[in-house]
Amino acid sequence: MTPHEIGLLRLVAQRIAGPGTATPADAVRLLGAMQAQDPTGAILSVALRTEGGTRQAVQAAYDAGEIVKSWPMRGTLHLVAAEDLPWLLPLTTPRILGGHTARLAELGLDARALGRARELAEEALSGGRSLRRADLMAVWDKGGLETTGQRGYHMLGNLSQSGVLCFGPTLDGEQAVVLIEEWIPNPRELARDEALGELATRYFLGHGPATLKDFMRWAHQLTGDARTGLTLARPALANAEVDGTEYFMAPGTPDLLSAHRAEAEGLFLLPGFDEYVLGYQNRSAVLAPEFADRIVPGGNGVFRPTVVNAGQIIGTWKQTIRTKTRTITPTPFTTFPKGVPEAIDTAYAALP
Numbered sequence: 001m002t003p004h005e006i007g008l009l010r011l012v013a014q015r016i017a018g019p020g021t022a023t024p025a026d027a028v029r030l031l032g033a034m035q036a037q038d039p040t041g042a043i044l045s046v047a048l049r050t051e052g053g054t055r056q057a058v059q060a061a062y063d064a065g066e067i068v069k070s071w072p073m074r075g076t077l078h079l080v081a082a083e084d085l086p087w088l089l090p091l092t093t094p095r096i097l098g099g100h101t102a103r104l105a106e107l108g109l110d111a112r113a114l115g116r117a118r119e120l121a122e123e124a125l126s127g128g129r130s131l132r133r134a135d136l137m138a139v140w141d142k143g144g145l146e147t148t149g150q151r152g153y154h155m156l157g158n159l160s161q162s163g164v165l166c167f168g169p170t171l172d173g174e175q176a177v178v179l180i181e182e183w184i185p186n187p188r189e190l191a192r193d194e195a196l197g198e199l200a201t202r203y204f205l206g207h208g209p210a211t212l213k214d215f216m217r218w219a220h221q222l223t224g225d226a227r228t229g230l231t232l233a234r235p236a237l238a239n240a241e242v243d244g245t246e247y248f249m250a251p252g253t254p255d256l257l258s259a260h261r262a263e264a265e266g267l268f269l270l271p272g273f274d275e276y277v278l279g280y281q282n283r284s285a286v287l288a289p290e291f292a293d294r295i296v297p298g299g300n301g302v303f304r305p306t307v308v309n310a311g312q313i314i315g316t317w318k319q320t321i322r323t324k325t326r327t328i329t330p331t332p333f334t335t336f337p338k339g340v341p342e343a344i345d346t347a348y349a350a351l352p
Helices: 003-013 024-031 039-048 055-063 082-092 094-099 101-106 111-125 133-142 151-161 192-207 212-219 223-236 253-264 289-295 340-350
Strands: 067-073 076-081 165-171 174-179 238-242 245-249 267-270 306-309 312-321 326-332
Touching: 003 192, 003 245, 003 253, 024 039, 024 055, 024 067, 024 076, 024 192, 039 055, 039 267, 055 067, 055 165, 067 082, 067 151, 076 082, 082 094, 082 192, 094 101, 094 151, 101 151, 111 133, 111 151, 111 174, 133 151, 133 174, 151 165, 192 212, 192 223, 192 245, 212 223, 223 245, 267 340, 289 312, 306 340, 312 340, 326 340
Parallel strands: none
Antiparallel strands: 067 076, 067 165, 165 174, 238 245, 267 306, 306 312, 312 326
16 A cells, blocks of 8 residues: 555545445444534535535434534543444543543542533433523523633533533534433443444544554553454454555445546545544554645644645645625645646535
8 A cells, every 4th residue: 555545545435435334323423523623614524424414404313412522532532423422432542531620629629629510511411402602601600610711611611521412403403412311322342342343443444554653542541452442353353464554444445446537536625623633543544744734723723724636735725604695715736737737616516
């Protein structure tokens, strides 16, 4: 495999090129989890991977309880298939929660305060109710728990990573907070090693070709646990070696690329924070290192939407929305190849 080939294989593995998944939930389930800091971009990322996908279909999956949002990995918001969240959280969040201890103490959020936050949230949400984030904050303020100075954010994050709350249905244009126990009535139950194997399998099937280090970074797992997961996942995976580094993927990914190479060699407009960029520790196969700061200026953590051509990220783009129109402004890293500006216009017009 060459770096060029790795990029093309990832496009079809992630269902950006080739056939999309049948439903939005299937797209999320395939990748294991999808980053979701930007709500609008997350919806687009899912829609782009779904056959005939639309933003409305993704929102309908939220409302049907098929897709939920939480902080399962790296302290970052992700979308996951609803039935997966209860087994994923105990696997991925203990180290994150442990790292918050000092900050919680600074904010005066001890066990008693967090327990009170849970009581108030359960009282407000029980019976199948949902609340916008701001309304839940108001409940806590009214109950004597100040939410200023990031206290509210940390209470919400702690209760979400502890398996009490998650974001579910849409309410007034945003995913509202619900109780996991009520919103996810049929959770999958996996023992720890089984969960490690499941997470590794999902990751490599949906992101491959990828390396062990890619998986460790994505899943925020220690080396030993990541190796255990990979060992359990190996029977379901194919592997290839590039410059002494082993890559893993779904066995059918090369054939999928053979069948859809012409499409994969084409142009794609991806939203910021898309898994094609954020899903790997090493992005050099699809992004020249000298241009890395162009998609996340100053390392500020805000990833710009990207222009992908033949598997390579060659620029960024932004859109301007007015009352009746929307326009795109693409910015190349150097100069767009011949035909790319026209392809950008076509791809933009076809976005869900």
